[in-house]
Amino acid sequence: MRNITILTLGLALGAGGCAAGPDYRAPGQATLGVPEQYYQAPGNAITDAELANWWTQLGDPTLNTLIEKAIGANLDIAQAKARLRQARESLVQSRSQLFPTVEGSAGAGRDFDSDAKDSSRFTLGADAAWEVDLFGGIGRSVEAARADAQASYYDLASVRTAIIAELATNYVQARLAQEQIGIARNTLDIQTENLNIAGWRVQAGLVSSLDEESARAQRAQTAASIAALESSYRAALNRIAVLIGEAPGAATKPLEEGGPIPIAPASLATGIPGDTLRQRPDVRSAERTLAAETARIGVAKAQLFPSLQITGNVGTSALSVGKLTDVITGGLFASLAQIIFDGGQRASEVRAQRAAAQGAFDAYKKSVLTALEDVENALSAVQSARGRTEQFAIALDASSNSALLARSQYQAGLTDFQTLLTAEQSLLSARDGLASAQADQALALIQLYSALGGGWQTMDGTTQ
Template sequence: MSERYGSLIVLLASASLASCSVGPDYRPATSGDLALPSTYSDGSVAALDEAGLASWWKRFNDPALDRLVERAISVNLDIVQAQARLRQAREATIQAGADLLPTVSGSGRAGRNVVINGKDSSSFSLGLDADWQVDLFGGNRRAVEAARADEAATGYDLAGVRIAIIAELVTNYVQLRLAQEQLAIAQSTVGYQRDNYDIARWRVQAGLASSLDEQQARTQLAQTEASIPEIRTGIRNALNRIAVLTAEAPGAATAALEPVAPIPAPPTGIAAGFPADTLRQRPDVRSSERDLAAATARIGVAQAQLLPSLSLSGSLGTSALTTGGLFDTIAGSLFAGLSQILFDGGARASRVRAQRAAADGAFAAYRQTILTSLEDVENALVAVSSADERSAQLAIAREAANNSAFLARLQYQSGLTDFQTLSNIETSLLSSSNSLASSRAAQALAVVQLYNALGGGWQTMETNGTGA
């Protein structure tokens, strides 16, 4: 009898596994389906440097920055949370796969029968029960397909968090170095302006100038000194943010960054590759594509609920008055049941329509993510080009303003010009110095924006089955 039951189970299992799954099969869209442009608008046709993209921050050649990024990758709490979500998604895939298999439970019982004025007796029993919901129409297999796609999407979400944290860290590091340079400019300017103030007072005392010069010099000096606390606040804010990004409490953790260091020089000649490269490298695009695959698979899950379901259950059991006789007689049973929902008010059919709508929405979200990614790259390419051009012109302006200020100081000390002329020229020098520093930082930040838009920083990450 057991052989007949075994043959029946094997036959039904084979039929289940061989049957076709209901619902549409997911087919990834091609570049032609998505109508991607062949190149970016800057006309570049250079291939994407994928090795450089993976660790792009190292191209700034700043060891302090490298150490910060490596620490953030290891301990940043946003990344830790994303890693936990990925582990949850993996367990969900395991749970979905378990629905394809039978559930088996065992039981055992022992008792003592007490008979008054009679002979006591013992009883023992063992039992084994199994239930299996046969996946006749592939609904459970579609659920596994959806769970695997969700897991992959969650892996790409982790990659997206990682590249965002790297970009934010590098941005704050550049802003820190910019603020430090602006502080140095302001302090140097205060030194010049204090000398001008002393000269103006001497000239007034000597009767060579009016007190207006002294008051103008005093005003200019005070205004520059007033800007220093705000710059120091910016430095502290950047340090505090860097500490949090590296999972440390603000304060002493970033003391090593307080000594002044130059704004990191960005790499040049970055090749953006082709739009198709961007879709392959951007984790948000790949996550959106996996969301679409999951939504498509869930159409089959919903359709399978409209069809009949087959369940198998069986049991084996034995009982005896002694433990030695438990296996003398074993009895078993096997039952098969077929059920079909006849009326549910249209709920299941509605779920199919709802899931089709969800798949349509997922496809629209996928296309929107693609367009946004292409927009990000185009904007970043323009930002890099504009920052380079602006910085070149501001360097010329800074040199001219410095020469003018040097001549104006000499002329004022010699009485050949008035203080208002000197004040205007030195104000222009301060402005051009700050503008040049800001433009150099903008060059670095534009490169950060470009690498972020290209999806750099996660290519060497262990994805463990996310399809990378």
């Protein structure tokens, strides 16, 4: 028996390096369909440092402070950290299968006999079991668990980038709403003055009551728009509060003092499409998921081959504690098992896992193409916002001059109220349009850097 056991151990050690299933290699850019350049940009180089804190390019200290709070207190990020810890513990559990399990036991008893002297009995024992990883199935399961843990890390990074982008978006929208409310209130003051002028001209018999009613209707519409803007503004503030892990209300009180719409820089770096494989955490998570599913092919394939189990035990018993080491007994046993017939179940599991790996590859490729789509859409949004800002600046200048002339001419009785009404409406539209275009420039920057995968590069190493 001893010779057989030694021979079995030798076979186990010799076969330990044999791993079932394919060795994983990450797909290349050509396989994933990644172009050399973005269609709408030359691809200026961009560093991890620029991506890591991209929001600082907006030059808004209040926004910087809010984002730092969100990184530390957001509850979605906290949940993602918990999932990462859970995945890492699963890796520890998988690794434990590579080692023997040992159980110890101890006992004590007292025998009573009316015809003899009472006696005590003590026992000590230990049992060990080890499944030898003959064909690498356990090693592949550890490989899969490691890839799953890495995917969870990148999932955490994805949540972080999404929260940063969402907070920045709501901040810009809040500042835009503040600007639009100010424009509407200023316009309301002018329209109140127009209403007073129209009423005076009606009383003087210079015009019909139609002018006064038109002025009253215009003023009421502007007043109604202020209520809608204030509702949107409050919703943005409430969302910001939740994103930084606090209740709506007092948390965003400092923002109510007002502030300018963040200004996007004139030039933006994008890098090249190949960078998305490294920068986008969701893409990297999909790649790690592909690696895990590929490793599980080996796990399934190893079930087709024999399994080797080595067990052993050691024990002793004595009538006193001091004599427990006098006689020690034990044994070592090796067993080899092989499935002879299972109706094709295990072969089917291998095929099913190959299909799962193919699906993971398709999901990975889709995540790459989606990332490229996001960047191209963001680049288009940047160009569109810049063009509209330039044109609305021209429209505002012309509308301001037109409204000024129309107001003075109406007061002098040289034009009708409808002309003034049209000029005032054009001015309000131009002011709103320019504010929206400026906000859209900032939002396009947020969209672009979110698409590029910015915001996680300096993530705390303790979570990695």
